[in-house]
């Protein structure tokens with residue numbers, strides 16, 4: 001029986017709670033931590049519509065005092081934002097699984113911050129692993145796995161064409177959905193529109209696994225302009241305005257392009273005939289060309305892959321580990 005705490009009760013935290021409740025003989029949920037005081041005292045059952053009387057709390061210290069083996073953090077994206085959750089969890093002696101995109105390879109965004117997390121985890125004899133569908137799987141771990149069938153690998157190109165429609169207002173803003181083209185370009189310039197978070201992390205994960213030295217990461221973000229009206233519960237986009245962001249990242253070794261990641265994200269791509277999917281090309285001997293349609297869903301993919309690491313993280317070495325250091329991930333079948 002693994003003792004688990006879930007920190008963050010938004011879309012991903014809720015999905016993960018459902019995954020855990022499906023494994024009653026394998027996992028004991030010792031606590032669920034929310035940020036929003038309105039959720040204090042609400043039960044997990046009330047939050048996600050399942051049978052579970054465990055009350056949600058904002059008192060993280062009380063939850064960590066129950067000594068969870070694993071804390072799953074599903075709150076925010078950047079290292080400075082998750083520090084207040086990662087550090088107390090580690091100090092309480094828990095392994096950490098966290099879906100913050102930057103934690104997939106924290107050295108890419110802040111070397112010193114990564115070293116601080118790594119040293120703290122080693123001091124307490126626990127592991128910190130950044131998980132998720134992207135970064136964490138489709139554009140990094142999966143291409144790395146495919147490369148294991150090659151005699152030689154020269155270059156990797158991976159593309160994820162996805163549908164942003166299920167996501168909430170924060171994602172719409174950071175992707176620039178609903179803006180005019182001028183507003184989109186101004187948002188990119190002032191940093192309020194960022195597109196995807198995670199390309200430097202995915203590029204460095206692939207490079208680390210394949211022993212490539214990446215000297216330079218470049219990125220571009222272009223507006224996807226809709227020809228038809230598109231709407232979600234959170235945004236309305238008129239023809240001629242921006243329905244998404246086409247984000248591309250390149251990793252170079254010297255002047256040689258080694259990794260190209262292409263990620264056009266938009267709401268309702270099907271309205272203009274665009275199918276979603278994940279596509280990976282490994283150029284080498286042999287060439288590998290993998291295609292998956294439709295896309296692996298970003299939400300389910302993220303909380304499933306995080307939950308499926310719960311039984312694996314206990315055996316990981318202390319410190320920060322990445323998905324390319326871990327054993328092959330796999331579906332965790334519930335004990336019946």
Ligand code: NAD
Nearest residue numbers: 008009010011012034035075076077099132133134135302
């Ligand atoms: P969400 O907005 O639905 O939920 C986030 C939750 O975290 C909210 O309930 C919020 O109140 C809570 N929160 C924020 N700060 C907190 C704190 N200090 N303590 C406790 N709770 C706090 O978002 P989501 O869809 O669940 O995603 C969560 C994060 O994970 C986002 O930053 C998202 O970008 C990232 N994400 C990563 C991947 C990946 O593939 N790596 C996939 C999906 C989401």
